[in-house]
Amino acid sequence: MAQKPGKVYLIGAGPGDPGLMTLKGLECLRQADVVVYDYLANPAFLEEAPAAEKVYVGKRKGLHHHPQEKINELLIEHARQGKVVARLKGGDPFVFGRGGEEALELVEAGIDFEVVPGVTSAVAAAAYAGIPMTHRDHTTTLGFITGHEDPAKKLSRLDWEKLSTSMGTLVFYMGMANLENICEQLVAHGRDPQTPVAVVRWATTPRQETLVGDLSNIVRKVRGEGFKPPALIFIGEVVGLRKSLRWFDNRPLFGKRVLVTRTAAQAGVFGSLLQAAGAEPIACPVIEIIPPKSYAELDAALQQLTEIDVLILTSVNAVEAFFQRLSTFGLDVRALFGTQVAVVGPKTAEALQQHGLRPDVMADDYRAEGVISKLKERGV
Ligand SMILES: C[S@@+](CC[C@H](N)C(=O)[O-])C[C@H]1O[C@@H](n2cnc3c(N)ncnc32)[C@H](O)[C@@H]1O
Structure with missing residues (x-):
């Protein structure tokens, strides 16, 4: 069978902020078998092509890792093996990026290519x-x-x-x-x-x-x-x-690197808030949510939910874990008919509402103790 022809995408990765690569650039990158990338292309982009082979050909003044001819050869060689090559370049490939030279070499070698513009620095x-x-x-x-x-x-x-x-x-x-x-x-x-x-x-x-x-x-x-x-x-x-x-480098947290110790799953939202205030969030999860050693007690309670008067959920994680376990018994939110549901605060309430349920009780001070006081007020 004839080998499928390879292709090279010369992609502008933008100036550094990963949000500044084009949608088309990302789409081409995700198809790549090989990613050939530069010093100025944000390495975070490599995660977009997890299975691809990565080749660093960064050049810095006085530190030429790969001469240009070698880079050209590399692109041609991989494309000839039928691979899709993402050539990731800082900024725009055709603005002081030697993208023109690389494209000319590809034409000469008869390799199919496309140029995806980037935001030039x-x-x-x-x-x-x-x-x-x-x-x-x-x-x-x-x-x-x-x-x-x-x-x-x-x-x-x-x-x-x-x-x-x-x-x-x-x-x-x-x-x-x-x-x-x-x-x-x-x-x-x-x-x-x-x-x-x-x-x-x-x-x-x-x-x-x-x-x-x-x-x-x-x-x-x-x-x-x-x-x-x-x-x-x-x-x-x-x-x-x-x-x-001036708007970017005078935001209140600009220049600050902030360790985010939340769980990996929850760090994203908090990280985005920090970023919006100018900080650089660094994920450093010190909390890991793991299943309990034994589900025996929870399972026993789940099987007799009709007997339970109040279900207290103290965090978003608790909501997710509860419904996940409930579904293993083939049950859903209807199993809580007749049971009052109390939550510790608005985030937990929001998570609960994602499952189609409104809380009956919410603490005023967003603490577990507050839930108890509220329940007492209701005579529970
Ligand atoms: C070889 S040129 C590549 C230009 C790139 N093709 C572009 O469109 O931005 C490298 C030069 O681009 C500029 N440059 C690239 N990224 C930059 C950034 N994030 N901040 C400041 N200058 C940058 C610097 O002048 C650097 O020496």
Whole structure:
């Protein structure tokens, strides 16, 4: 039988916040037999393709794990074996991501491919730093530029004369090592030294940091703070809008890492609340809900529920465990006909209502003792 042809998806994984990958990107990733991923693609995405083989080909300045030719070969080799390959790249594959080079190699090798765009880091960093890259009162032009030119090149390919004054907002990718030269060239070619500059590192992640200055002092500030890549450099009047539009890194818990000790099953909701307040939740469950050593007592009670006057449920876990056990006897909520149900608080009540039952009694103070007082009030 002829082998099914392989395929390569060049997928933009976005800038870091896992919520910023497209639905199509996720869909392609989930189909993958092999995931080939980069330094800047959030590793959390690997969980979306649990059975796939994972190949890290991260590149960092001075630390080239895999030369580009090797990556190209890898993609072609796997696709030729009939595999679906997800090539996960930070940001967008076609913006300073060498996605164009990889796609050309695939064309040459006759491999089927698709390109799934991603949110490029400049767009995302601007949004998360509160810097609208264009604004009618400030600028209508915008340029994305590489700040990392090949050091072997004697002459810069950047036309500083035109760049400096022809565009309102300039965004440099990979420019940190070259920041001094960038600022000098822009000023030397006519840009006002007081032009605002923002440097944004690890944009959209809990590690995001932003430094603001102008063309005359940003180098000093970056050195003073020991500000490191990956970072983007925003240059232009729009940077000033951050003062009013900052929303991400000034949330009350931003920069805080919070251990969540709840059970793994319940950590998610709490984690989302923490995230919304800017914190980075770290799941560290110290509680595990396990079945009892013996169900004898519970089973005996379940078999004579009609004799039981009051059922007290003290937690969401208790609700789930109760109904799970009840169902093992082929029973459901109807078995509680005639029994009063008391709960400790609104969350337990909510869980109960998921099973179609309203509580008769709820504690005022959300404590087990409160349930007892309430029951006493009712003369139980
Ligand atoms: C090789 S380029 C890849 C760009 C990527 N294809 C994109 O569309 O964002 C790497 C550069 O992107 C920028 N970058 C990527 N992710 C970033 C992030 N989360 N925060 C700040 N800069 C980032 C940095 O300038 C970094 O040096």
